[in-house]
Amino acid sequence: MALPDYEAWAIFAAVARLGSFTATAHELALSKPTISKAISRLERSLGTVLFHRSSRKISLSTAGKSLLHHAQQITRDGEAAMEAARDTTHLLQGQVRLAAPLSYGLSHLAPVIADFMCAYPGITVDLQLNDARIDLIEEGFDCAIRIGVLPDSSLRAVKLRKMKGYFLAAPSYLDRSSQPETPADLAAHDCFLYSNHTSPEIWHIAGPNNQTVNVTPRCRFRSNNGDVMLPALIAGRGIGYLPDFLCQNALDSGELVDVFPGWRMGDIALNIIMPPSRLRPARVDALINYLKDKLR
Incomplete structure (x- = not known):
């Protein structure tokens, strides 16, 4: 049995996130033909089309949408495993994507994120404020702040405090x-x-x-x-x-x-939720631990 093509899965996740072979090649410092070949190789091995291509844009196929969360998980686990094997003090850099409710984000989270960026100058934060429930895996977030009663799911959750x-x-x-x-x-x-x-x-x-x-x-x-x-x-x-x-x-x-x-209407709590894997990049753990300390 052939080993999974981990590189192609990671490239697939990047193309899905960026929506362009050219942008993916630029971000990953690879050539555009390398990106295209990796996607074609993965499609052949799976026996299905992952992207619909036209001269103007690419879009995920139905199969691509259903497989995307697997590709994202493979990418996260691979990155986290590599960082776990190194001295993480030199790896506190790169982007962390965080989602949070609008009102709480503006009133309570914004000053904490400002302090975090001072404490960790090598880490950039992509903070998206939205009261709607987002799909952490499908939309590529590293973690999210949620307020309320959490439904049963495979996501990991840490309760920061109860709210009245x-x-x-x-x-x-x-x-x-x-x-x-x-x-x-x-x-x-x-x-x-x-x-x-x-x-x-x-x-x-x-x-x-x-x-x-x-x-x-x-x-x-x-x-x-x-x-x-x-x-x-x-x-x-x-x-x-x-x-x-x-x-x-x-x-x-x-x-x-x-x-x-x-x-009262239910037990409201302030939570941090994360993808199910215990492996996370050091920069993500840095933000999660900072939020635990400051928001509790």
Whole structure:
């Protein structure tokens, strides 16, 4: 049995990421014919086409899309294995790709990344802020910050800290609409929905003494970002549910109040997630360890 063509797999992953044979040749310091031959060699060995080619662009075929995560994993493992065999103090250089939620990234992560770049001048950071769930493997990220309840997956996760969530309203809204007595009363109130929840139309709420209630809130405002809800909540336009890092200042100032003390929607946590392999480049471990220290 022939050994896997590891070089061709790594080149395939690079072409898929860069979208061009020319760009890949430039990044890998190889000739364009070498790149083309590696892809053709891999396609012959697999018996399938990995890219659709035209005079203007290339795009992944269906088979290419299904095999891409294998190529990315092979590349990561190979790079990490080589670094593990060396003195890693000289390998803290290169790029780390990190994904994070928009609001948390701006308010809490940005200053930490700035300090990290001072501490590790040889490492560059590609930070992508997006509240949507990204596919870590398919989109080529080294790690990601996620807030919430993590679904079961093969990804590795480190919990940094628990976060509190609050049902929030301005005193002016409660004076005008009356204070809801129980979470079930939310069905009759103007509610703000965070659309990136798994099921934003149904709120699964847990309270004291293991009480649970499912509520279908009346939607007044919906968004995929929690930050944009704050001005309307403070202006007394409804009731919303936000994590502590977004609303703590408004709670402390009295602009918003906790409508149902002791009632929460799930166990919110701040997490770092990573691809399943334990092998990681030294620069990625450096960032992960830095985030663990600073964000906890």
